[in-house]
Amino acid sequence: MAKKVRKRTVTKRKKRRSKKKRGSFFGALFKLAFSLGLVGVLLLAGYMAYLYPTVTDQFEGQRWRVPARVYSRSLELYVGAPVTRQQLTAELTRLGYRKVDNPRRTGEWAINGGRLLVRSRGFHFWDGDEPEQYLDVHFGSSGISRLKEKTSGKDLAIVRLEPMEIGSIYPSHSEDRVILSSGEIPKLLSGTLLAVEDKRFYQHHGVDPIGLTRAVVQTLMGNRQGGSTITQQLIKNMYLTPRRDMKRKLKEAVMALILDAKFEKEDILTAYVNEIYLGQDGNRGIHGFGLASYFYFGAPVSELDLPRTALLVGMLKGPSQYNPRRNPKAATKRRNVVLSVLLDAGLISESQYRSAAAAPLGVTAAKGGGDSGRYPAFMDLVRRQLRRDYQPEDLNSDGLRIFTTFDPWVQQQVESATDKRLQGLEKQKKLPKGKLQSAAVVVTPQDGEVLALSGDRQPAYAGFNRALDATRPIGSLVKPAVYLTALEKPQLFSLVTRLSDTRLTLEQNGKIWEPDNYDKEEHGAVALETALAKSYNLATVHLGLELGLNRVIDKLHALGVSQKLNAFPSLLLGAVELTPLEVAQMYQSIASGGFRSPLRAIRDVLDQHGNPVQRYPLTVNRASQPGPVYLLTTAMQKVVSEGTSRYLNTIMPAHLNLAGKTGTTDNLRDSWFAGFSSDYVTVVWVGRDDNTPAGLTGASGALRVWGDIMKPLNPRPLELHPPETIEMVTVDKETGLLANHDCYEVETRPFLRGYAPMGLAPCAGGSIDGLFDFLNGGNGGVLDKDGHPDFESWDNTGSERQPRKSGDGLGDFLRSIFD
Incomplete structure (x- = not known):
């Protein structure tokens, strides 16, 4: 019995020891788990403490680098604005407005009879905010005829649509x-x-x-x-x-x-x-x-x-x-x-x-082009002018807003005209498809704002920018500078002064140079304006040599050509290489009446707070006096009405009075046209990148592209207003001398006041000597204290005429033959 009790006692002790062991095991396991958890929590806490600054500093600070936004010009709407319904609807489409039956939300528009209803967006411009409005726009034959707020019926003076974003510029990403x-x-x-x-x-x-x-x-x-x-x-x-x-x-x-x-x-x-x-x-x-x-x-x-x-x-x-x-x-x-x-x-x-x-997906056509958008050539110009006109430290901040002169409507005409016309020219000249290239620049005459620019026949291609970087011989585009230099010497030259269009042989850089006309003909004694209108090379070379090459070079520099030019006679026929943008600068100086405004693509730059960024000043310089430029422009209008650019009169109204000049280089490698209306100066180049002949003159190539660009723009007529230094005089068309009622072929031509011909034409009773004297030059007028023509004096009487020296004029040459 005692053994059984001892056995049970031992068994109970073993069970207690087993339970104690199990309790110790689970306790140890719990302690281990707790310890590991504590370590894990501590490690997690440490890891979180380590990551905490990384997370919070970036989130609290500047989270993103925001690129500079580049905007086009804003389309301005007002009564009388030359904006067609087609142009406004195209603008709204570009800006992402949606056409609906009844505009209820911002960014919607509708056609209602002959008018447009537009829910415009608000925008913060450099000079203030433009609010959202419900516009009711009516159109007439020449543009906007009425502009009012639809809800109130109140007439509106002017409304600016928001500009289109045309690209971005990134500081570092x-x-x-x-x-x-x-x-x-x-x-x-x-x-x-x-x-x-x-x-x-x-x-x-x-x-x-x-x-x-x-x-x-x-x-x-x-x-x-x-x-x-x-x-x-x-x-x-x-x-x-x-x-x-x-x-x-x-x-x-x-x-x-x-x-x-x-x-x-x-x-x-x-x-x-x-x-x-x-x-x-x-x-x-x-x-x-x-x-x-x-x-x-x-x-x-x-x-x-x-x-x-x-x-x-x-x-x-x-x-x-x-x-x-x-x-x-x-x-x-x-x-x-x-x-x-x-x-x-x-x-x-x-x-x-x-x-x-x-519902359809509703996506727009792909813009493409990355940071340069669809307009890489213009964005290239913007970047260059930012470096030219602004301090680098002012451009490093994020969120800049750059407002440019870019006009999407004008650019659309450049793009649609160029490739279509080049395809036709390639087919006409049996050239390989895609071999012809082109560049175009459109600027405003008075202030030199670049409205559109194309550096490739595929304008969205961000490659070689021919408008800015392709330096090509300009051919006869140089001639207006030669003739302007002459017209600034009114005691010697006027529009009707006769020039010698005869062959000559010259030595240039150790070689013989024999210029010739495009038609291989001589034309004898021709009026100065006719020589320019018909682009006679021989007359131009004679004129330029008489003026002096350095004077012509000085005038080219005054008109905006910045590069160094060599004083070779071939310069007079365009042996100078310029880019289309440089040519546009030269012709802007002429189209503005003689004021050279540096071509600019940027109007304003605002920082992220809306404050204007200071720019280096742009100065306007006088390239020539108004009188001589007025005379030159009338002669360039004859280039279109009677000369090498007559084609324009077949596609555009004659009352536009356009002015311009064709340019063709040796072996028909380069085709140029530069021309202007009162609101556009447009330059077009057509040629091949490999510099092989394109088979196109200025008239058969670039002029056609120019016309395709300008026609849909509906340019305003070039209405010249003569300055006070100009007087109108009736002369005999054959001789250029003063005419009266006995003369049948007469014309009224402008002259610098006091420098009209003094002699009478033979039909008016004048003598042959008077004709010889006229051919010599020697038109009258007053000189200033430095011996230059006094262009500012409108009451010149011709009392102090300064004729050429005896024997050095065309008249003396003819007199020697008759004597």
Whole structure:
């Protein structure tokens, strides 16, 4: 019995010891787990402390580098503005306005009879804000006939549409975005985002265990689903590399917890809306919904409707895979999935779903071109002039807004005319397709603003910019400088002065040079203006040699040619190489009445706070006096009416009184035309990059492109207003001497006052000696104290005439023959 008791006692002790051991084991295990957890928490806390500055400093500081925005000119609407309905509708289309039956929202327009109804957008200009308005625009035969506010019926003096963004300039990266504040994010967008990407955004703390678990289960079931929250996606885009592994996912989760703990939900959502990647445009990354809205739809995000909003949100899953321009079917399917999510969540009705699912994608044509947009040649000029006109330190700040002179309507005419005409010329001349190239520049006469610029027959191609960098011989485009130099010596030359158009032989740089006319003919004694209108080479060389090559070079420099020029006689026929932009500067100086305004592409630059950035001053210089320029311009009008550019009169009204000059180089390598109306100076070059003959004269090549550009622009007539130093005198057409009622062939021509011919024409009873004296030059007038013609004196009487020295004129040469 005692043994049994002892046995039971031993058994109980063993059980107690076993329980004690088990208790010790679980206790030890608990202690170990607790210790490991504590260590893990400490490590996590340390890791969070390590990551904390990285997360908070960038989020609190400057989150994004914002590129400089480059804008076109703003289209101004006012009564009398030469804006057609076609031009305004094209502008609205470029700006992303939507055509509707009845405009109710900003950015919509409609045709109502002969007028347009437009809900314009507001815009902050350098000189103030332009408000949103409901415009009622009426058109007449010459432009806008009435402009009023539709709701109130009040007449409006002037309205500026917002300018078009034509490109961006990045300080140091290739990301782009339009920053939206929290209040600028439409509720439709934020609601759609949360429904599709993160339903529990306002409940979790940066990482959603429920969503993560659901994603794992769905993935195991074969339906792969992401579990990242919006906060995690933001972390991935703002802070981390695209690499996928557990280490990066852990870092992402920890940083998401930090971000959620430190910042408000609205700040996180706003940052996500601005940061997320939504596509690529050349070398420019499209980041954020603000920019994506403009890039895909040409409109601000505030104007997006349900189907377009759903499309953008759907693209988050794969911006390339669901790109609506490249993969419209996939994009439509993905958009409709988003709409289904909204329907299931009760955020839209069944009818809204059906309507949105049936809607077209609504994307605009691809802009292309990356940071230079669709206008790389003009953007090239903008960059160069920023370096020329502004201090570098002022251009390093983010968020600059650069307002330019670029006119999209004018550029559209340049682009549509160039390639179409070149294709026809290649076919006509049996040239290989695509071999002809072209460059064009359009500027304003009075202030030298560059309205349009093309450096390639494919203007969107960001390659060699021929408008700025192709230096080519300009041929007869140089001649107006020669004739202006002569007309500045009115005691010797006027429009009717006879020049010798005869052959001559010269030595140039150790070689014999024998110039000739294009028609290989001599034309004897010809009027100065006829020699220019017909582009007679021989008469021009005789004239230039008499004037002196250095004087002609000085005049070219005064007109804006900056390079050094060699004093060779061939210079007189255009053996000087200029770019189309340099030619445009030269002709702007003439078209403006003699005032050289440096060609400019930039009007104003504002910093991110809206303050103007100071620029180096641009000075306007007088290239010539108004009187001689007036005479030259009348002669250049004859180039169009009677000379080498008569073609223009077959396609454009004669009352436009256009002025211009053709240019052709040796072996028909280069074809040029430079001409102007009262509102446009346009220069066109056509040729081949390999410098082989194109087979085109200025009249058969560049002039045709010029006409195709200018015709749809409806230029204003070139109405010359003679300065006080000009008087009109009736002369005999045959001799250029004074005429009376006995003369049958007469014309009234302008002369600098006091420098009209003194002698009578033979038909008016004049003597042969009077004719010889006239051919010598020696028209009258007053000289100033320096011996130069007094252009400012309008009461010259001719009492102090300064004739040529005996024996040095055409008249003395003819007199010697008759004597």
